[in-house]
Amino acid sequence: xxxxxxxxxxAKARRGEIIEIKTLIAHPMETGFRVGLNGALIPRDIxxxxxxxxxxxxxxxxxxxPAIAANPFLTFFxxxxxxxxxxxxxxxxxxxxxxxxxxxxxx
Amino acid sequence: MTDDRAKDRATRRDFLANTARxxxxxxxxxxxxxxxxxxxPATMAAAIKKVVGEAPLxxxxxxxxxxxxxxxxxxxxxxxxxxxxxxxxxxxxxxHVFNEKNPQPxxxxxxxxxxAGKAAFSTRIKLADSQxxxxxxxxxxGSFWSDEADVIVTIAACVEDLQ
Numbered sequence: 001x002x003x004x005x006x007x008x009x010x011a012k013a014r015r016g017e018i019i020e021i022k023t024l025i026a027h028p029m030e031t032g033f034r035v036g037l038n039g040a041l042i043p044r045d046i047x048x049x050x051x052x053x054x055x056x057x058x059x060x061x062x063x064x065x066p067a068i069a070a071n072p073f074l075t076f077f078x079x080x081x082x083x084x085x086x087x088x089x090x091x092x093x094x095x096x097x098x099x100x101x102x103x104x105x106x107x
Numbered sequence: 108m109t110d111d112r113a114k115d116r117a118t119r120r121d122f123l124a125n126t127a128r129x130x131x132x133x134x135x136x137x138x139x140x141x142x143x144x145x146x147x148p149a150t151m152a153a154a155i156k157k158v159v160g161e162a163p164l165x166x167x168x169x170x171x172x173x174x175x176x177x178x179x180x181x182x183x184x185x186x187x188x189x190x191x192x193x194x195x196x197x198x199x200x201x202x203h204v205f206n207e208k209n210p211q212p213x214x215x216x217x218x219x220x221x222x223a224g225k226a227a228f229s230t231r232i233k234l235a236d237s238q239x240x241x242x243x244x245x246x247x248x249g250s251f252w253s254d255e256a257d258v259i260v261t262i263a264a265c266v267e268d269l270q
Contacts, residue, residue: 019224033210054222058220059219059220059223060228062215063217066210067214068232069230069231072230072231073231074229074230076227079222079223081222
């Protein structure tokens, strides 16, 4: 299953600068507490973990619960250390998995 | 003859009363059945204890930024930041957010390293009711700091079923 993800990473940064990273991914984040048309509970379907790596090193990780709104949006910060790629990975229920990456030039 | 009629009326009255009682009972039962269990301040305290353990939880350093009154509980913007230099020796390891009245007490847990530069994150959360939110930060020296915020929600998340 693929999902549309939007990420916002500055293309260029000065060395040592603190940069803001914004991510948004299309996902219903079904809580598992709602009742459907047939009166039965709709099974839980959420993203459980998000991980961000910078040149292979983990810089940020988040564990989601059903209390995260649909289409999870997340912003966080990191220090621009070297030119390379920032990779993002989402994993969730029912084997959900999505990945994105963005290049960054540090001068 | 009049006796019979009186008896008939009585049974009809009984029947109506019984029907009403039965209908009320069914309605009540269905209301009870559709109401899901909720986190309580006690379960929230238990969830916090799971993270903090026996260490003391102090107030301060952490700042929750959430609107005091929200119209739609389905998407509530939330920002949590911690006052920290974020160096290898002194940084924030994790921030956990808890709530009182959603079905589950946990909201989000995020993990940082010294490379984060700034111990802050923003996201959007669901709130099932007007309630208190608590953020707990774990520092690299093993201490725990917290902040709390009250939010009034006019349209709650999770209550609207697909009917």
